[in-house]
Amino acid sequence: MGVSGSGKSTVARALAERLGWAFAEADKFHPPENVAKMQGGTPLTDEDRWPWLRAIRDWLTQEAQAGHSTVVTCSALRRSYRDVLREAAGEVRFVHLTGTRDLLAERMGHRQGHFMPASLLDSQLATLEVPGPDEHALTLNIGAAPDELVREVLAGLQLGSTASLSSRPGRD
Numbered sequence: 001m002g003v004s005g006s007g008k009s010t011v012a013r014a015l016a017e018r019l020g021w022a023f024a025e026a027d028k029f030h031p032p033e034n035v036a037k038m039q040g041g042t043p044l045t046d047e048d049r050w051p052w053l054r055a056i057r058d059w060l061t062q063e064a065q066a067g068h069s070t071v072v073t074c075s076a077l078r079r080s081y082r083d084v085l086r087e088a089a090g091e092v093r094f095v096h097l098t099g100t101r102d103l104l105a106e107r108m109g110h111r112q113g114h115f116m117p118a119s120l121l122d123s124q125l126a127t128l129e130v131p132g133p134d135e136h137a138l139t140l141n142i143g144a145a146p147d148e149l150v151r152e153v154l155a156g157l158q159l160g161s162t163a164s165l166s167s168r169p170g171r172d
């Protein structure tokens with residue numbers, strides 16, 4: 001999770017590869033109207049986001065029921081959005097990628113061929129509700145290189161190369 005430009009796709013893709021887990025981009029679950037809206041510089045509303053979040057939740061559930069652990073990129077900016085994702089079958093954990101506005105803007109500005117305009121960064125930051133302590137999210141600073149962030153996720157969530165969240169040592 002994290003605002004646009006925080007590196008979700010970059011880190012999550014590498015993490016999924018490292019773990020051999022199924023991977024999905026939340027952006028792929030947006031209906032074309034949502035993408036068109038963002039592309040045009042208009043932030044999504046809660047109403048735009050609910051069906052999208054439910055579709056991601058349902059994908060997580062399907063995969064979990066098929067016995068697959070997953071990594072999914074999703075901005076998941078508000079607690080209520082994360083609550084929808086937490087309804088998925090299996091154990092759902094969040095890694096929050098955070099950085100300064102300047103760094104986020106710089107990364108969004110350098111990115112090629114992405115529909116999300118840098119002008120939406122401020123609305124993303126205004127919408128963000130940082131996970132509370134009860135959410136047990138792992139918060140990582142995006143100043144580090146992607147490889148290092150992957151190592152931090154593996155260590156922070158206690159994941160080895162063959163692990164799934166529900167089979168971590170010490171869990172029943």
Ligand SMILES: Nc1ncnc2c1ncn2[C@@H]1O[C@H](COP(=O)(O)OP(=O)(O)OP(=O)(O)O)[C@@H](O)[C@H]1O
Binds near residue numbers: 003004008010107108
């Ligand atoms: N840790 C990092 N160090 C340096 N550059 C990074 C890092 N993580 C991501 N980047 C670069 O920053 C840009 C934004 O990253 P990315 O597209 O992965 O973010 P995102 O959170 O998935 O964005 P969005 O939600 O808008 O799709 C990309 O150009 C990417 O190559």
Ligand SMILES: O=C(O)[C@H](O)[C@@H](O)[C@H](O)[C@H](O)CO
Binds near residue numbers: 027074
């Ligand atoms: O909730 C949202 O506003 C959206 O998910 C955005 O965050 C984008 O989908 C994504 O971050 C851009 O690629």
